[in-house]
Amino acid sequence: MAINKEQVKSALSQVLHPQEKKDIISLNMVQDILVQEKYVSFTLEFPEKNDKLEMALTTACENAIHKFIDKDAVVDIQTGVNISLKRGAEEQQQAEQPQQQQEVLPGVKNIIAVASGKGGVGKSTVAVNLAATLAEKGFKVGLMDTDIYGPSIPTMFNLFDRPNITTQKKLIPLEKYGIKLVSMGFLVDVNQAMVWRGPMATSAIKQFMTDVEWGELDYLIMDLPPGTGDIQLTIVQTVPLTGSVIVSTPQTVALDDARKGVAMFQKVKVPVLGVIENMAYFVPPDMPDKKYHIFGKGGATLLAQELNVPVLGEIPLEQTVREGGDNGKPIVLADKDSAAATAFMEAAGNMEQQLALRKAKEGPTEKVEIKFRP
Ligand SMILES: Nc1ncnc2c1ncn2[C@@H]1O[C@H](COP(=O)(O)OP(=O)(O)O)[C@@H](O)[C@H]1O
Ligand SMILES: [Mg+2]
Structure with missing residues (x-):
């Protein structure tokens, strides 16, 4: 079937500008649409x-047209420069200025927690690759390793330097691949952290949020430890999380745990953006076209349906x-x-799309105030 202009516009309206969030x-930004067959x-x-x-x-536009209209x-x-767009964006930014400033992490636009009920499901792997993908797209990205007892960011970035401290006693994040990084693994010997x-541990996490020079960021990805313990609670009480992403494997046991992780976020009203399986x-490396569902199939889809959130992605097990x-x-x-x-x-x-949708529908998340009974 021949493609029409409206289809093209509608597909391209799914492509978000990374900084403008629109x-x-x-x-x-799209001009001179021409369509023929x-x-x-x-x-x-x-x-x-x-x-x-x-x-x-350009790549995102091509993908959108192939995905939403016709894969063939x-x-x-063509790309071009139009300076009147710049003026428009600046005016709009000024109009949006008088926003409520958050006290903690004031320069951070989106704070995303990557969580799971169980360890070893690939939370850190997902957090790292999400952060790297967003940085590649041109976003300003930070990654906070909140797993005090089992930090994995140093190994995953092959980075074992000590961060500098400013005269105001603020910690300057390390940086690699365009991502600002903070991990307990940069500060103390891993074996030392284990006995904390x-x-x-919770006061260290608080400091990661209040005493680090994160600066202006589009995304701060937080790699959470497994489960729903003190550290997770400290995080939701200290900053208004924009959303959470739940990582799970297809196995039923892992899914049961994931449900608990989700329940914690829902209880404190942090929106769950979706599940990543x-x-x-x-x-197999020698048969890249083959897919084996060795841990079962469709589990995350069921969980996502049950929670009324989308499956954001299915990541293969690859060496x-x-x-x-x-x-x-x-x-x-x-x-x-x-x-x-x-x-x-x-x-x-x-x-990114789920975030944009959520923002369009609801206001910013508030920090959670936990009230204890006397
Ligand atoms: N999709 C995958 N394919 C292959 N190995 C993976 C995948 N996801 C995670 N791993 C590996 O599994 C181990 C546990 O992953 P990790 O991200 O540290 O889990 P978690 O943070 O949930 O404890 C790591 O060795 C990691 O490299
Ligand atoms: Mg981890």
Whole structure:
């Protein structure tokens, strides 16, 4: 069937501008749409030259047309500069200025917790790859490893430096692949952290939020420890989380635990943006077209239905994912064409959309005040 202009507009209205948080149609960035049978061409206009953003948005547009209209569509995108867009964006930004400022992490637009009920399901792997995907897209990203007792970010980034402290006694995050990083693993010997008592751990986490120079960020991804303990509670009480992403494997036991994780967020009214099913299927390295559902199939879909949230992605079990974790280079950067990298990128895109939807529907999340009975 021949494609029409309206379909193109509607598909492109699903493509979000990473910094503006609006779709490219509402931002007036799409001009000169031409359609003929399966051929689609248009111009993407930018307020100023920005190669990285142009590349990211061009790819996102192509994907949107293939996904929402026709996978065989031939897409031809020109890019151009239109400075009047810049003025429009600045005016809009000024109009949006008098927003309520949050006291903790004032420069951070979105705070996302990556959680699970159980350890070892790949929470840190998901958090790292989401952060890396968002940074690749041109967002300003931070990643906070809140697993005090089992920090994994240092290994996953192959980074073991000590962060600097400013004269105001603020910690400066380390940086790699364009991601600002903070982990207990950068500060103390891992074996030392293991013997910490609960109150010490929670006060350390509080400091990660209040005494770190995170600066301006589009996304702060928090890699949570497994379960629903003190650290998770401290986090929801200290900052208004924008949303949470639940990681689970297809196994029933893992899903039961995931339900508990979700229940905690729902109780404190943090929106659950969706479920990411990790280790969803196995792809043998020598047979990349084969899929084996070794842990079962469809579990995350059931959980998502039960919670009325979407499945944001299904990440395959691939040897290179683990190797990426062990070698300090996330798979989305080490092997962009792998099935796992593609799945992570799709999950990140779906997460952005869920966030945009949520923001359009409801106001900002508030910090949770837990009241104890006398
Ligand atoms: N999709 C995957 N494919 C292969 N290995 C994975 C995948 N996801 C996670 N792993 C590996 O499983 C182990 C546990 O993952 P991790 O992210 O540390 O889990 P968690 O943070 O939930 O405890 C790590 O060695 C990691 O590299
Ligand atoms: Mg972990």
